[in-house]
Amino acid sequence: MPEYLAPKPTLPQLPRLITSLPGPRARALIDRDLAVMSPSYTRGYPLVASRGEGCAIEDVDGNVFLDMTAGIAVTSTGHAHPQVVEAIQAQSARLIHMSGTDFYYEPAIELAEKLAALAPFPQKEDGTKARVFFTNSGAESLEAALKLARYYTKRSLVVAFLGAFHGRTYGAMSLTGSKIVQRQGFGPLVPGVTHIPYGTHASLDYLEKELLATILPPQEVAAIFVEPIQGEGGYKVPEDGFLERVRQICNRHGILMVVDEVQSGMGRTGKLFAIEHWGVMPDIVTVAKGIASGLPLGAMLARSELMTWPPGSHATTFGGNPVACAAANVTLRLLETELMANATKMGELLFSGLTQLAHKFDRVSLPRGQGLMVAIDLYDAQGNLDRDFRDLIVDRAFYRGLLLLGCGKAAIRFCPALVIDSQQIQVALDILSESISSLT
Numbered sequence: 001m002p003e004y005l006a007p008k009p010t011l012p013q014l015p016r017l018i019t020s021l022p023g024p025r026a027r028a029l030i031d032r033d034l035a036v037m038s039p040s041y042t043r044g045y046p047l048v049a050s051r052g053e054g055c056a057i058e059d060v061d062g063n064v065f066l067d068m069t070a071g072i073a074v075t076s077t078g079h080a081h082p083q084v085v086e087a088i089q090a091q092s093a094r095l096i097h098m099s100g101t102d103f104y105y106e107p108a109i110e111l112a113e114k115l116a117a118l119a120p121f122p123q124k125e126d127g128t129k130a131r132v133f134f135t136n137s138g139a140e141s142l143e144a145a146l147k148l149a150r151y152y153t154k155r156s157l158v159v160a161f162l163g164a165f166h167g168r169t170y171g172a173m174s175l176t177g178s179k180i181v182q183r184q185g186f187g188p189l190v191p192g193v194t195h196i197p198y199g200t201h202a203s204l205d206y207l208e209k210e211l212l213a214t215i216l217p218p219q220e221v222a223a224i225f226v227e228p229i230q231g232e233g234g235y236k237v238p239e240d241g242f243l244e245r246v247r248q249i250c251n252r253h254g255i256l257m258v259v260d261e262v263q264s265g266m267g268r269t270g271k272l273f274a275i276e277h278w279g280v281m282p283d284i285v286t287v288a289k290g291i292a293s294g295l296p297l298g299a300m301l302a303r304s305e306l307m308t309w310p311p312g313s314h315a316t317t318f319g320g321n322p323v324a325c326a327a328a329n330v331t332l333r334l335l336e337t338e339l340m341a342n343a344t345k346m347g348e349l350l351f352s353g354l355t356q357l358a359h360k361f362d363r364v365s366l367p368r369g370q371g372l373m374v375a376i377d378l379y380d381a382q383g384n385l386d387r388d389f390r391d392l393i394v395d396r397a398f399y400r401g402l403l404l405l406g407c408g409k410a411a412i413r414f415c416p417a418l419v420i421d422s423q424q425i426q427v428a429l430d431i432l433s434e435s436i437s438s439l440t
């Protein structure tokens, strides 16, 4: 029997390091990677993943790590959830691809029905609420939203926020306001995007009193793109009333409110869509990442009356692939039955543990976020945000068996799988605390 088919014992769900890091197999693979892969990737520490289970990742040398990243907020039901694996296996044995652009198949229809029913839009009298366009990624969901917003409104301008990350294709990149390296050398971008600071009433004052009164004719603005909690920008939570006010501005001028839930959505914050915490109803919602527990799938949900575009105006060969949709159907069921509730419960534990850490270490901020979308900032001795210190902590944690990711200027984000338990949260906090202690 080939080695990869031999049954393996289940992974321990806590770190178990058996070689120095990176181990010999990891080192050899990294050398091969360096010779052929695009240098544009941003690998922080030398993890070469081989197997995943729940919140555990085993590397190619048999070291087991506790994963607080979920592959950048993607494996919502944990790595290789048995029910997701079963659905993928069954669907791939039946039909792997047929293209939803030209043909019909049930897993996509079932998923669209569920998403349309759960979309955070008002129910119309005829019972309809939303229509769904499937994509392969977050960026593609944003492309679809940008195109639909322009098509439906017949307006060309859009507003987005500094610090926002919406993806790296041209439309999504033009909406992104995150880092110079993501733009430099790639211009010209899609015209018509104006960025304003995120999350504050002062910024919305500027939009209303200055921009919409001088250089942005409101009747030419198609949409405002906003993350309910800014993801790559630092897990920033907006000021109270901010999202409500974005809605009001949109209402006043016939502008569409597009909420990017690619990172915050699919149950991570304890509700299916983070915007539900504010009771604000957008016009368009974009999702991806956690929707299919790791298979590439995204979606753009719009109020049904907005989808006026005709056949052929927008489509994709792979979007809404049957195997990815089968994984997403099970993912949604798991989120609704148990995992969103677990995200709320474990999020509270994590938040209180990080609060204690902030009291213990001067150079650690209080946590911010919602559910299992939580971050802390790291400071230097003078109280300035300290990216190098953050990177060192993330590095030290790796060598202790804990996988973390940065975000924003100097933040560490915690976005584990929604199956995480209290013991794993405690171990993550302990390793984080040891890693910080070793540097202060």
Ligand SMILES: Cc1ncc(COP(=O)(O)O)c(C=O)c1O
Pocket: 137, 138, 139, 140, 142, 165, 166, 167, 168, 227, 231, 232, 260, 261, 262, 263, 264, 288, 289
């Ligand atoms: C809020 C948000 N939108 C869009 C994207 C882009 O998603 P993808 O990398 O799947 O294209 C991301 C990715 O991090 C994101 O966090």
